[in-house]
Amino acid sequence: MRARWLVAVIGALALAGCGSDTGTSVGGDPDPERVGPQGRVAQFIVQCEVSHIAFDDPIVLPWQPGASHQHQFFGNAETNADPGYERVIGADTSCDQRLDTASYWSPTLLDADGSRIDAQKLTAYYRPGQGVDPADVVAYPPGFMMVAGSSAADEPQGQDVIAWSCGSGAVRADTPPECSLGTTLRLWITFPDCWDSSRLTSFGSGAHVRYSDDGCPESHPLALPQLQMAIDFPPVAPDGLALSSGPIHSAHADFWNTWDQDKLEREVAVCLNRGLVCGLSG
Amino acid sequence: MKKLIALMAGAALTMAACGGSDVSETDDASFESGGATETEAPATDAPPTDPPVSEPAATEPGGTDAPPETEPAAEGDSDGVLNVPDEFATIQEAVDAAVAGDLVLIAPGVYNEAVDVVTDEIVIRGLEREGVVLDGELELDNGIRVLGAKGVAVENLTTQNYTNNGVFFTSADGYRASYVTAYRIGDYGVYAFDSINGQIEHSYGAGSPDAGLYIGQCFPCNAVVDDFLAEHNGLGYSGTNAGGNLTIANSTFRFNRAGIVPNSGSYELCYPQRDNLIVGNTVYSNNNPNTPAIDVAMLAMGNGVVAAGGIGNTIERNLIYDHDKTGIALVPFLEEGANDDLPTEDEWAQTCADQREQPLADEIPEQLLWEPYGNTVRDNAISDSRVADIAVEAVSEPTGGLENCFLGNDITSSAPAALETLAPCGSEAVPADDEAWSVEPLNVLTWLTDAENAPPSVDYEIAELPPIPDLDDMPDAATAPAEPATDMPRSIDVDAITTPAR
Numbered sequence: 022m023r024a025r026w027l028v029a030v031i032g033a034l035a036l037a038g039c040g041s042d043t044g045t046s047v048g049g050d051p052d053p054e055r056v057g058p059q060g061r062v063a064q065f066i067v068q069c070e071v072s073h074i075a076f077d078d079p080i081v082l083p084w085q086p087g088a089s090h091q092h093q094f095f096g097n098a099e100t101n102a103d104p105g106y107e108r109v110i111g112a113d114t115s116c117d118q119r120l121d122t123a124s125y126w127s128p129t130l131l132d133a134d135g136s137r138i139d140a141q142k143l144t145a146y147y148r149p150g151q152g153v154d155p156a157d158v159v160a161y162p163p164g165f166m167m168v169a170g171s172s173a174a175d176e177p178q179g180q181d182v183i184a185w186s187c188g189s190g191a192v193r194a195d196t197p198p199e200c201s202l203g204t205t206l207r208l209w210i211t212f213p214d215c216w217d218s219s220r221l222t223s224f225g226s227g228a229h230v231r232y233s234d235d236g237c238p239e240s241h242p243l244a245l246p247q248l249q250m251a252i253d254f255p256p257v258a259p260d261g262l263a264l265s266s267g268p269i270h271s272a273h274a275d276f277w278n279t280w281d282q283d284k285l286e287r288e289v290a291v292c293l294n295r296g297l298v299c300g301l302s303g
Numbered sequence: 304m305k306k307l308i309a310l311m312a313g314a315a316l317t318m319a320a321c322g323g324s325d326v327s328e329t330d331d332a333s334f335e336s337g338g339a340t341e342t343e344a345p346a347t348d349a350p351p352t353d354p355p356v357s358e359p360a361a362t363e364p365g366g367t368d369a370p371p372e373t374e375p376a377a378e379g380d381s382d383g384v385l386n387v388p389d390e391f392a393t394i395q396e397a398v399d400a401a402v403a404g405d406l407v408l409i410a411p412g413v414y415n416e417a418v419d420v421v422t423d424e425i426v427i428r429g430l431e432r433e434g435v436v437l438d439g440e441l442e443l444d445n446g447i448r449v450l451g452a453k454g455v456a457v458e459n460l461t462t463q464n465y466t467n468n469g470v471f472f473t474s475a476d477g478y479r480a481s482y483v484t485a486y487r488i489g490d491y492g493v494y495a496f497d498s499i500n501g502q503i504e505h506s507y508g509a510g511s512p513d514a515g516l517y518i519g520q521c522f523p524c525n526a527v528v529d530d531f532l533a534e535h536n537g538l539g540y541s542g543t544n545a546g547g548n549l550t551i552a553n554s555t556f557r558f559n560r561a562g563i564v565p566n567s568g569s570y571e572l573c574y575p576q577r578d579n580l581i582v583g584n585t586v587y588s589n590n591n592p593n594t595p596a597i598d599v600a601m602l603a604m605g606n607g608v609v610a611a612g613g614i615g616n617t618i619e620r621n622l623i624y625d626h627d628k629t630g631i632a633l634v635p636f637l638e639e640g641a642n643d644d645l646p647t648e649d650e651w652a653q654t655c656a657d658q659r660e661q662p663l664a665d666e667i668p669e670q671l672l673w674e675p676y677g678n679t680v681r682d683n684a685i686s687d688s689r690v691a692d693i694a695v696e697a698v699s700e701p702t703g704g705l706e707n708c709f710l711g712n713d714i715t716s717s718a719p720a721a722l723e724t725l726a727p728c729g730s731e732a733v734p735a736d737d738e739a740w741s742v743e744p745l746n747v748l749t750w751l752t753d754a755e756n757a758p759p760s761v762d763y764e765i766a767e768l769p770p771i772p773d774l775d776d777m778p779d780a781a782t783a784p785a786e787p788a789t790d791m792p793r794s795i796d797v798d799a800i801t802t803p804a805r
Contacts, residue, residue: 057663058642060520060572117466119442188640191667204639291419291450297474
């Protein structure tokens with residue numbers, strides 16, 4: 022169970038502008054069903070290598086090439102500052118599921134000297150959110166965009182949004198732990214999974230999406246797959262680690278649905294809606 | 304198994320240095336998810352925003368190279384046989400139209416499809432095993448994926464060049480794969496996950512970095528593997544947390560990095576791995592450096608049968624030869640990044656269904672050490688093992704305390720020495736603190752170094768594979784009636800199985 026669910030701050034209420042709460046989940050523990058063994062919760066997964074590195078962000082800084090902090094992109098090979106959906110749909114992908122041409126990106130990890138530590142791979146887990154009836158989950162609409170976590174954070178964001186671990190272990194931490202050579206340093210980013218059913222993007226504000234907590238709120242009633250990105254790095258020493266977006270607590274990630282839409286809808290229907298595990302990854 | 308696992312010296316020290324269970328909470332964060340610094344931006348040219356309807360697509364993108372029909376019949380001719388491509392242009396269309404008891408009968412051709420099956424008790428059969436080829440072209444994920452449907456049988460066809468699995472059953476109660484070939488596959492050739500009451504027979508898996516054959520997360524599994532050939536894979540057979548009336552018999556595992564590897568881990572349910580019967584198999588030359596291989600395959604390389612943290616398995620009457628390390632080894636498994644604590648001994652009999660309902664441990668360690676307990680190794684014929692024909696070793700406790708036993712094996716070496724005298728089946732073992740247990744030990748920790756120095760994995764997409772051997776076709780494929788997998792597994796006369804001759 023998601024342990025805590027903080028009601029929105031006043032500023033966020035204003036931002037939403039529609040009389041709803043913003044329901045952003047912060048400060049909570051990870052859901053045990055999602056940190057324990059796979060097999061309890063329906064899921065499909067995709068694994069991707071880094072596609073490219075760029076100072077671009079088509080969600081937050083569209084049409085401003087080179088204006089962002091450094092990002093590592095996974096999946097769609099053509100993602101850059103241009104948010105044109107038709108331009109990237111059908112492009113090559115760095116994911117093993119070749120019909121997953123979606124775009125995933127996050128800030129890069131930097132060592133104490135400011136040198137980039139290259140990510141080894143991304144595992145994208147798609148599951149029903151907490152308290153959501155798997156049969157109710159619908160696919161992201163084409164072109165849907167969202168962000169998880171805050172690039173401005175300078176303190177822990179809550180492990181149900183941002184967490185670190187060694188490999189896929191259930192022991193999660195707010196900051197990178199020291200991991201042994203036989204494993205990886207893993208960053209987990211958990212995305213909102215409830216949608217207002219109208220807006221494809223809120224350009225980084227998060228107003229169009231919420232986290233589920235025993236289902237989706239009335240303001241954002243449509244249950245989407247809950248995307249959890251797990252980015253593996255080599256098990257580097259944690260001292261002095263930072264992100265290209267700032268301190269280590271500024272972890273966040275972006276998702277742009279440029280999947281092959283038929284395939285995405287099929288995975289949601291046959292895996293999530295039927296409550297099945299369609300793949301595992303450590 | 305897909306976990307990154309390593310056997311390491313000084314495991315306890317490492318555990319202590321890795322942060323333990325320091326999961327902190329934060330109650331007072333108060334910023335908006337999505338980024339306070341992120342700015343508004345113009346709309347994109349993305350399509351309209353109507354919520355999508357999540358119905359399965361009628362067909363998988365990729366189409367088929369089989370002769371297409373311009374107007375496929377909607378329901379075939381109601382004889383219970385749905386012919387592809389004569390009546391249905393694609394396998395998926397036929398499968399979607401089939402009802403329980405139907406036979407989807409596929410004519411020779413190359414079908415670039417990833418077929419999903421959600422209908423109970425249908426049979427999908429190729430007219431020719433070699434001639435009916437589902438080809439993922441290294442683009443599509445699974446050749447045939449059976450999703451929670453009961454009693455589905457897949458027969459007499461070839462799957463090749465899929466990024467994930469050749470034939471994949473998930474959460475199936477009743478399943479069967481017969482005369483199936485899986486060749487050059489990104490994860491597993493034939494794969495049954497969270498599935499029970501199954502039969503995998505007369506089938507073949509080659510060219511997978513993980514395993515040619517994998518059964519995972521079931522207890523009791525109630526399944527039989529009979530006459531499987533696995534070669535040129537990372538592992539011939541892998542079985543994470545799979546056991547309970549699970550028999551692997553009369554099969555051949557050769558030229559993989561390692562042969563038969565039942566194993567325990569907490570990254571999927573139903574731990575620990577328990578109660579396999581491995582009998583009458585031929586296991587040889589599993590030292591192949593040229594295969595694709597996940598890390599565990601690198602670690603297990605050069606062994607015929609490895610029970611890695613397995614419990615209560617019986618390994619008997621197998622012919623095993625030519626291995627750089629051991630013929631049969633019972634070894635611990637150090638799992639990094641644990642997802643639960645080790646089950647206690649009184650939980651070893653717990654069914655998978657019961658475990659699913661159990662909460663996780665309050666304190667979860669960073670690492671788990673799964674030791675091999677209570678396995679029986681008897682009456683095997685093992686030769687030409689460069690380290691030892693049979694071997695056992697523990698790390699967290701005395702090796703002699705694990706209650707494994709060894710009897711009647713045709714061997715010339717063991718680790719520790721005189722293992723059949725130390726721990727004979729049916730009579731008392733030498734006490735665990737007897738120094739005889741320390742004579743010529745296995746030294747399993749050296750496997751870690753060996754794995755680091757082993758020839759690297761070869762990308763499965765380009766790994767050199769031998770041509771598919773001449774494999775039996777299903778008898779009377781054109782005329783045999785549909786036999787859904789409703790009464791699986793088939794009975795198998797285990798007592799009649801003899802050790803294969805070399």
